[in-house]
Amino acid sequence: MRILMSALQPGGGIRTFFRYIYSQPCFSECSFTLVAPGRSLADFLAEFIPDNRITVVPARHGNLAFTRQLRELIADGDFQLVHSHGFSAGLLTELARTGYRIPHLMTAHDVFLPAQFSGWKGRAKHVAMSLLFRRMTMIHTVTEDAGRNLLEFFPAIERRRVHGILHGVDTEYFRDGTPRALKAELGLGEQTPLLGFFGRFMGQKGFRLLVDALEEIHRTRSVVPLPHVATFGWGGFIREDYEYLRNKGLTDYFHQCEQTDDMAAAIKGVDVVVMPSRWEACGLLGMEVLAAGVPIVGSQCIGLREVLEGSPAQTVPVGDSRELMKALVAELSERESRRSDFVRFQPVAVEKFHIKRPAERLWRLYTQMLAGERA
Template sequence: MRYMFGHFPAEFRLTLLAASTQEDAALKDDVKTYEAALSLVKPGGTIHFARAVHGELCRQKYDVILSQGFVSAVSVYLANLAHKVPHIVTIHGIVEPQYLSGRFGSFKRWFLGWLLSRVSVLYGVSNDILEHLYNEFPRLRNNGPQPLVILNGIEPDTFDLLPKEPLDLRAKLGIDGSTFLFGFFGRFMPQKGFDLLIEAVNKLRVAQQNRKFVVVAVGSGDYIREYQETIKSKGLEPYFHFLPFQPMVHHLYPQVDTVVMPSRWEACPLLPMEVLCMGTPLIAANCIGTREIINDTPTFVIEENNLKQLIEMMLACMQDNMPDNFQAYQIEARKRFNVATAAKKLVLFLNDMPGHI
């Protein structure tokens, strides 16, 4: 939303309905840049959100609904039964087994597949994620809605800007210049592999004797307390520094020596795009979604969920960091990942839909 909608033509009128979270302030700032109306819905479950969507559809006429992910798709489908507005479902996550298991697991899986077969368009943010959906629901491949794949993108021009009060990481955290900084940016959840990074640090504190290092972890997420407890139980507190969500976080990338992204899966992640555009060395797992982004880049690639390779790559970066390749790739990265190309494709698609704006 931050990047794509900013490139929509002026004749597009955008209204965002979003569940209220701890990042509401950032969302409010973002929508101002692309002049969208914003309605924050208090948490209350699928039916509660569906009522909010239905109310909005009753108030104003819309040409298309673009729902983000499976949970949103269910709410929108229920709300849209009486309105029949063309419905595009953005696929930006895997079908996670824990949500389709238990006593009613089979029914949930059937219902999700049935619902997805009745929307207008399945919009994958990468080829990987759309293929994953087809593997989970094979009938959608040949008999499902119209498919659309447009990779995510970012706004490279904004990366030359700084926040009003830039953060100096080393000064803020009291870290001297000789200490190697690994950066972890994003949400603290199993998908992102932060637990794998904790295990790697636990091994490295024994294996790496020649240079001090720490991990600066910036972000938020449901599992942050569990991870902090694990760090404490292993005696790793000196090796980790946590910071909350940071606006314009890109200005922190060059302040770390290497960004680590040991994800187990992604759809089409923005983080590697942003890091590569800033010329910062990157270690990333070759997992679903990410591999499309880091292919043909200088990224230090490890296999998904491979602790041994992660440790080896972190050691290699500390012993012989090679940022020149990454700095040279900046120009290419800013061309390759520019969201203007992606937004143009989406706008053309929307204008070609029946009843387009």
Template sequence: MLERSRRIKILIPIRHPIGGIRTYLKYTYGSLSSHRFDLTLLFHQDYKTEKDTLSLLKDLEGYRLNVVIGNGKHALASLFNKVFLLLKSNKFDLIHSQGTTCGIIVSLVNTFFGVPHIITLHETFDEPVLGTCFLKFKRELISVLLGKADLINVVSKDARENLLNVFPRLKNKLAKIVVIPNGVDVDYFRGNISNAQNIHDIPGITEKDFVIGYLGRYMPEKGFPVLMDAMKVLVEEFTMRSVKVLCLGWGAFIREYQAYIRGNGLENFFVFLEFQNDVRWILRGIDLVVIPSLREASPLVPMEALVSGAPVVASNCVGLREVLKNTPSRMAIPGDPRDLARKISEVIDSYPHVKREFTEYIPIAVRRFDSKRSATKLEKLIVKLVSEMN
């Protein structure tokens, strides 16, 4: 049995401390008993991730925190080397890898050390992502390396099913696979906001505009191209001229998407904002959150929106459908811009009624999506695993 007075030393490798992984750590580790854990964060940083890094360190300032930063062009090689050196020179009670890439690298290195290892998978898998050449070999190799971990934590039942479909060898490791759904800091999202801005004061947005929020990465699987085409339908076919999409995100395809917007004459209907550490004022100020993803694991944005009382239109894709089941959210066919446009139009046409529905759902969302529930499950899992290994 592990003494309650003994602090558990955890190494947390992260490929890049951005997006959903950063917010997962903020919400989940932010709700753990910080007096029980000493954390060592290992991640690769470049100029693109500096703001996220600083935000993450602030989020976890309640812990005894050690930070190890890798840099250079070869991120994966740097990560491998740093993990090896850390395990060689320190005694950790547990490794908690964030994401598939970190999980695979740590499993390789940890062969020599045997430290208890949990991998949290924040993604779902699509066969093309794994490539076509030597696909079977890659599947087998990834399955073996993931299976070397003591526990694989997936963040939704949909994600678990997806994992087993893509890597069927892991069906032999079912006892190692656990589901701990994501959650958000509901107290934070229901709390008071100091210095909140007015959405309609943002350049490009007027008082008469119906404001749609897009919060996420600019990449195909997040469905931003679907949203662009849906806006084209709304503007050209539904003749909606007082609708603006407020975009708050990051990603490699932003230039291509902005060029597409200009090429289709939609530049007056999209407004792009820079990184915002606090999105509460945005969620409370916009009229609608649209989440057009093609696949997800357990997305945090719809949870944040529902706790904030923001109406949601989302695609009925893997992961999203699980989070939004039994909520007032309007669901569209994944990858179908015309259906997405219809759902948005329906919300606009009956907005007072829709807004009331989501306002009344807030107390349920607060209970359902509280990250304290996820953190409690994770903490019990960590303590149990460390106790057994000791």
């Protein structure tokens, strides 16, 4: 099967998708040509994807040039299917295939928020996007939650064209990881509770909610010894966020760690992972933590609630630092028994979130689309 792929912003989420999905055996008979910016992407994929499975073609600069580039490749007639990744790439790819019968699948790696369509410019953008979404052969979302979000904002899309497939991770890697001695590295005693924050420093990930929750725990002394936080995020507003906690007098309780290539070890090195996100397309970190058998407290936001549903995880309302504080106090007050709850759930998580399941479902979607085109 020869597939043309496109991506305009192949950041962390899309890279992780490529790494996990296209390394699976079900794609062994596929040949992918990926049009995307960034010289490092080819090197990244070469580390994880079998040789000759994905060929990266540098994207031309600018939306018009990118669209023309895709149209030229489609016109060559060497591909059976086009698969775009992300809303921007999806919309431009749909324009590029105008006049051609080749089927087009878009994977939505994000969700929509009301503020995106405010004002007359926002409404005009919505009309144009709706028209192009309705033309696409199929749309794949990485959670059912994200699929409902898409249809809520674009109800004119035929429901049968939207396929929510809960994403997955390398659960065996997280199950089998060796815990990192983080407390010793940070100079903390074994009895000191250590929370882990693995999100980026941006409003979406809710870091300041965690800071506010810790401030309240410290004020009330509701957990003894007082908990510390190890952060592993990067970029975004890290300076501003650390200034925020400095102004609250919490500098000594937050520890910024270097980025790690061994996430399983880092996750297993903390007592509780905190994920107070405001929204997610798919809460992959939640899958990784549950597969590692480590307690997690998360928000009830879109894309994360679906992951944590049915697990022992406590969930709190989005944006509510007071409820987050209460959940953390409850979690840390019963650390041993709560850890046992998550260890017992671990085999369920390993099977439920294994990457083989979404990869095979995506493969079946490919074959379904090709069968429909032949028909």
